[in-house]
Amino acid sequence: MVTAEPSRPVTAAAGVDPLGAPYLPGRFAIPARPPTFLRRRRLHRHLDVGRTTPLTMVNGAAGAGKTLLVADWAASLDEPVVWLTSDAGQTPGLFWAYLLEALHHHGVLEPAEVGFPADAHRVDRKLLARLAVALAARERPVVVVLDEYDRVTDPAVSEQVEFVLRHAGRGLHLLLVTRTEPLLPLHRHRAAGTLTEIRNAELAFTPEETVGLLALHGLELSVAAAAALVERTGGWAAGLRLCALAAREADDPEAYLKEFEAGQSTVADYLLGEVLKRQPAETQDLLLRVSVLDRFSPVLANTLTGRLDAEPILDGLRRQNAFVESLGHSWYRLHPLFGEILRSQLEVTRPGLRPLLHRRAARWLRRSGYLPEALAHGAAAGDWEFTAAALVDDLAIGQLFTGLRAEGLADLFSGMAPETTSPAAELVRAARALNHHDLGRGLAHLHHAERTLAAEASDPAAAQLSCALLEAHAARLTGAPGRAEKAARSARHLQGEVPAQLLEQHPELNALLLTHLGTTHLWAGRFQDARAALDAVVASPAGAATALPRQASLSHLALIDYLDGWLDRAERKALAALTETERYGLPPSSGSSVGHLVRAAVAVERDELDEAQSLLDEAAVSAPAGPDDPVTAAGRALTTARLRLAQGDAPAALSAAEPAITADVVSPWERGQAAAIACSAHLAEGRPETAARALLGAPDDQAACAVEAARALLAVGHPGPAIEMLDAVPPEGEAGPAVTVPALLVRAQACDQAGDPATARRILTRALLDARRERLRRPFLEARPWVLRLLATDPQDGLAEGWLLRGALPTTAGPLVVEELSARERDVLARLAQMMSTEEIAADLYVSVNTVKTHLKGIFRKLAVNRRTDAVRRARELGLL
Amino acid sequence: MRYEIRVDGQMSETLAKSFPELNHVVLAGQTILFGPVVDEAHLYGLVARCQSLGLRIVEMRRQPE
Incomplete structure (x- = not known):
């Protein structure tokens, strides 16, 4: 029955693993009942009655028999029960990831139906709403048991549980098993009659039940004697069981029980001492050593004891229902009550042993592929060199940036001892600094790691690959395309040298790398290269691990479309990026602020200025702490400047268009757009000469600059040179209306000024046709007086009506109201x-x-x-x- | 702040080690844990520790400084 090898995690077969790491088994399993378990009908009946209410709470002290009661009841139901044992210190993201995984595991939900949270710290309300809707649609309610709910201490989780419970209606029957009062609005449930409560007093054993329990342990007892025992223990299940175990070992059980009844020591303390003392030395040693673990298998226990006898010992203890509980799949945990006492015993009897045990456990867990647990124990042992190396060698360094574990890993490594200077430790430090946009510290640590790695004879590919990722990240922050390319080249080379399986397990590594490469190309104006890299990220399979890089890639692709003049496409991609946020409940990131910025810029082009302002505000809210990377900074500055210009505040536009961006290379589009905005602002203020000068330093190949230059020429009455200026712009096959229409309008104006109104009208028609599809209004509003005059004499078959002109055209030529006043x-x-x-x-x-x-x-x-x-x-x- | 926490039963020396930050005195059938408590969070932590050790709290009060 018990196998020597630990079974692989049960969820690995299901193929869905939102955390990018295998689960330790047992979390989703209904705990097994030991042979000495006594079924108590009155409690079963109460739980049955409880199914008529959406919420049942079993609330009692440790060792009151809550979990086994609910497990026994759940196993007797003829329908699947979703069981989840909560973990300590769980953040909302992790809690819901596990619960959703449990629901998938039992076939209650399709993974695609609801999605997964991607960030440990928050869960999108929409994700919870989708879950509630999916549950509410069920014909029969699903029974969900949350065991050890007292370990969930984050009030946000309880608030979210309440939300799902309220909206799932009759589709969900929730059972909370807890030691402490949960933070749900229980008074409201009580008043509404929607709560069934089974509390400590009801869980306590009656004298009759005590007789039955002791009989299962082979002890005959009168009801009167049992009553005295109940008096002494308060009917406490764990106390009674220990009592039975101790008495059975005693020479005269009756006398022993009498003695215990008369005693004055604390029940658990006394009984544990008694029972532990009676165990063989090997068993005592094993129990003390495994007390550092939350869950363990016989092999892991052997690793800690250095012996090979864990399997029979644990199986024996399980049968006796002493100290350990079986989690199924031959994994165990200590009964929570004894875990605490055993840990203090360990400190007293074997001082100094604890770090060594953590270290051994960490190494075994690492070898067995349980990375998160290995890292936790490595950290608990203070063995930072091992812990950092485990992360880096597993190619998991990307998890510091994206995925559900990011926050937890950052916390774990925040305690890293400064004297650890191994390359892996330096890489972890560099990653944490870069994640906070602390370029100086990040690079210092990164270079130190690189130097040490180069000096080492061995060539650890995983560490080199991690270096390449961090190099690319630094390149993005500094706007250095050469550096990003070099990093990407070396990454491509190294990817052949690491096990393919590791790369598969960590899709975030490549996704992050390509995102950094793509955004750096974008900064340098190499849109084709940028598109290739970013498209590859977007095309990769979706998942929580890659959600952040996917979102960033979509946002930056949207920015490229916007710069190319395709407003609809840009808007669609930006919205898709933000949908990615919602689907996975992502935190604000630089990726999402670029998405907001693109949408704001599109709104400005469409003259939806209030909308643009609120999107710009949203982008500011979603900006992460620390300075922006160059692309985001430029996007923010240029969009703000365009909005100010559209609002008629030219001085504000001028100052907004000159952000202080430090980058290795100059970005042609950033310079070009900034110059064009400056020129436009000066023209709006009636300073054509200053306007022309604003374009002097701008790159040559920027269409926006040529258009502005032509406008400046036109403003001083030189239509001929203006047309020549426009002719000199190389025809762009890729350019969309937002780029071509302004040029067409200036050309039309120039033709009109040069005395060729027929051509001007023809060109205006084309501009209107091109712009109408994308609702591109801004260029027409900039050329307002002229456009309106022309439209007044020739309505262009109503091409401008409905989207550009609101209301019918008056027949008189003259200044017109383009927009209705509010x-x-x-x-x-x-x-x-x-x-x-x-x-x-x-x-x-x-x-x-x-x-x-x-x-x-x-x-x-x-x-x-x-x-x-x-x-x-x-x-x-x-x-x- | 200083607190004293009175629990049912006489605690063994080993069990008392579970509260290394507090002193303890064993009376007839009860144990009093007493000493400095850093803040509210620490206090709740002590209560939780009592619970997970199966200790029944009889009385808990803040001592005058």
Whole structure:
């Protein structure tokens, strides 16, 4: 029955492993009942009655027999029961990942149905809503048991459990097995009659049940004697069992029990001492040693004792129901009550042994492929050289950046002793620093690791590959394409030297590497290379481990589309990136802020300025701590500048377009766009000469700059050179409307100025056709007076109506209102006409001065004026007043 | 803050080692654990430790400084 080798994790076969590491077995198994287990009908009946309420709580002290009671009841049901034993210190992400995995494991949910959390610290509400909906749709309620729920201490988890419980309706029957009062709103459940409670008093053994229990241990006892025992132990199941064990070993069980009844020591303490003392020396030694482990198999126990007898000993203890509980798959755990006492015994009787035991356990767990547990024990042993090497050799360094374990790993390594200077330890330090955008420290540690690795005779490919990943990360932060390429080349070379299986287990490594490479190419303006790398990441299989790099790649692909002038495509990709966030409940990241920035930039082009502002604010909220990488910084600066320009605030646009970005190479598109915005801002302020000068330092091949240069020429009345300027722009096959339409408009204007209105109209038609599909409004609004004049004389078959012009065109030529004024703007305008000051208007309308200023800007923009008197005059002309 | 926690039963020396930060005194049928408690979190931790050792708390109070 018990096999020598630990069984592989039960979930590995299911193929879904959201944590990128095998689970230790036993977490999803209903604990086995020992032969001496006494079934108590009254409690079973209460649990049966409890199925009419959505929530049942079994709440009692350690060793009260809660888990075995619920396990026995659950096993007697003729339907699958989803069992999850909670772990200490679980964050919401891990808790839900495990629960979803348990649901998949029992075939209650399809993995694709709900998705997985990708971040340990938060879970998206939508993911929980999908779970609740999936459960609510079930015909029969699924029974979910959360054992040891007292170990869940994060209030957020209980709040989320309550949310799912409330919305799953009749599809879920939840059983909480806990030692402490959970943080759910129990009073509300009690008032609504939706809670069944089985508490300590009900769990306590009655004298009759005690007689039955002791009989299973081969002890005959009268009910009166049992009553005295119940009195002494408070009907405490663990106490009674230990009592039975101790009495059975005694020469005269009756006398022994009498003696115990009369005693004054604490029950557990006394009984444990008694029972432990009666165990063979080997058993005592084994129990003390395994007390450092949460779960163990016979082989692991042998590793700690240095003997080979764990299997019969553990099996014997399991049969006696003493100290250990079977988790199935020949894995065990200590009864929680004794774990604590045994650990203090270990400290007293074998001082100094604990770190050694942790070290041995860590090495065994590492060899057996249980990396997270190996790391935890390595850290507990203070063996940082081993722990860091385990992470690096497993190619798991990417898990410090992405996936559910990222936060937990970072915490674990935050305690790393500074005197550990092995290459692996330095790599871990570098990764943690880079993750916080601390470039200086990151590079220092990275270079130290690289030097040590180079000096070593052996050539550990995993460590070299980790170096390459971190190099690429540093290259992204510094905008250094050469460095990124070098790192990618060496990674490609090294990937052949590490076991293929490791690479498969860690898809995040390659995904992160390619994302860094792609974004660095993007910075350098090599869009084709960038696309190739980023597309490869997006095409890789989805999963929690790669969710962050996938999201970043999609966002950056969206940015490329935007820069190429394809607004719809850019928006779709940015939305897909943000969907990735929601699906996995990701935290704010630089990837998601680029996604928001692209959407904001698209909104500016469509003249949806309020939308743009709120997206820009969202991007700022989702920005991670620490300085932005160059692409994000540029995206933020340029989008802000374009929005300010569109709002008519040219000085603000000018200052926003000049961010302090430090990067190894100059980004042609960043420089080009910044220069174009500066030029446009100067033109808006009526300074064509300064505008032209703003373009002097810009790269030659940027279409946006050529268009602005042509506009500047046009502004000073040189239509011919303007057209030549536009002709000089190389035709771009890839360019979309947001790039081509502004050029068409300037060309049309130039033709018109040069006395060729027919050509101008023809070109305008093309621009309208191209722009309409993408709802590209901004270039037309920039050329507003001219476009409107032309449209007024020739409506272009209504091409502009419905999306560009709101409302019908008046027949008179002249300045037109492109956008309707809002009701509030009309209020402000009416008061403006009465010569009221901003402060007076604010007081009159019960709003703040700033709000009035915002309305004024809106009025100026819509009426295409710059001054209050002009606004009033224009409004009178248009019959608005 | 200083606290004293009174639990049912006489604790053995070994079990008392589970509370290395506290002193203890064994009375007839009860044990009093007493000593400095860092903060609320520490206090709750002590209560949880009592529970996981199967100790029944009879009384718990803050001592005057």
